[in-house]
Amino acid sequence: MIRVSKNGKLVDVKDEPFNNEEELRESLLSNLNIIPVEEISGGEDKTIVAWRTEFPLEDFGSVDILGVGEGGGIYLIETKLFQNTDRRKIIAQVLDYSTGLWKYYGYDPDGFLEKLMESGYGELPEDESFYEKIKDNLRSGNYKILIAMDSINEQVKILIEFLNKHTNLKFLALELKRYVGNGLEILIPYIYGKEITREPPPPQPPLWTPEKLKPEIEKVSDPQLKERLMKILDLALRKNVFDPSRGKIPQFSIKHVGGKILHFDVHGSIYAFFGINEMKKFPSNEVRYRFVEKLKALGLLPKDINPDDVKSGKNLTKRLNDLTDNEFTQLINVIQEVLSGS
Secondary structure (H helix, E strand, O other): OEEEEEOOEEEEEEEOOOOOHHHHHHHHHHOHHHOOHHHHHOOOOOOEEEEEEEEEOHHHOEEEEEEEEOOOOEEEEEEEOHHHOOHHHHHHHHHHHHHHHHHHHOOOHHHHHHHHHHOOEEOOOOOHHHHHHHHHHHHHOOOEEEEEEOOOOHHHHHHHHHHHHHOOOEEEEEEEEEEEEOOEEEEEEEEEOOOOOOOOOOOOOOEEOHHHHHHHHHOOOOHHHHHHHHHHHHHHHHOOOEEEEEOOOOEEEEEEOOEEEEEEEOOOOEEEEOOHHHHHHOOOHHHHHHHHHHHHHOOOOOOOOOHHHOOOEEEOOOOHHHOOHHHHHHHHHHHHHHHOOO
16 A cells, blocks of 8 residues: 555555556556656657557567657567566567568668558657667667566566677566556556666687797796697697687697697696597598597596597596606607598
């Protein structure tokens, strides 16, 4: 129960849920100024000045309410009752509408405005800047997507947060609570999503080219590991099988006909690619099997491992600096044999 003042007297009003989506839509249409357009648009629009219901998009369906602001902003508003709604379908539906609007009117602003006012309300501004902004927004798919509901739950919030952070579309949810009593109808809006902006993608780790790798290998404190890394790098460059890798620490790979088969980093770790998803990297299955058997013989893979039971590959059981001189020489021989297809 909420108490409000009417003509100096306190009046009790109670929560009055909307009976259906049409009722919710009509309440919103009767009070469009309840939408905080200026906040949503970052000040580009102050109000929605023209709109229509059931804006048709042929095989994509029709938008519940489509409006434009005086600054040229485009607002797709879908009204849904929480209790009757599959939240995933809402997002799919409004994405369909966004796609349809771009498909049919992305390069036809005149057709868009004509269709809007065909059965619409309000007035369109006549200044050129409004028209240019409408044209830009249609062409770039820059729409404000507003889902008006009687209740917003955590699942909807998480969906909106993800879409706003990781896509170029702007999704918002408008929760509309209604209270009635003694001839009064009070609508209390809550907007969610306007404060959530796209997050820049995390920076890519560096790509370790030979020019970047060599100085880093020179910094390795273990003389034996440094020497072995340089020998493998020189072999890869000489045989033209070097494959640069991205990562926080310096690293590189040796590639074969279909991609990388061995991966090394400056800590001495070794990763071998030999599983069933890596078959195309070898000239034949026989070469792949022999590669695995030779790594087993060196004690770098477990004796019981079956390459057909592995999807991609495995870290070898020893690091470069754990190998004896003889084992390291044999590893170099194994690499050369695989590269020669034997």
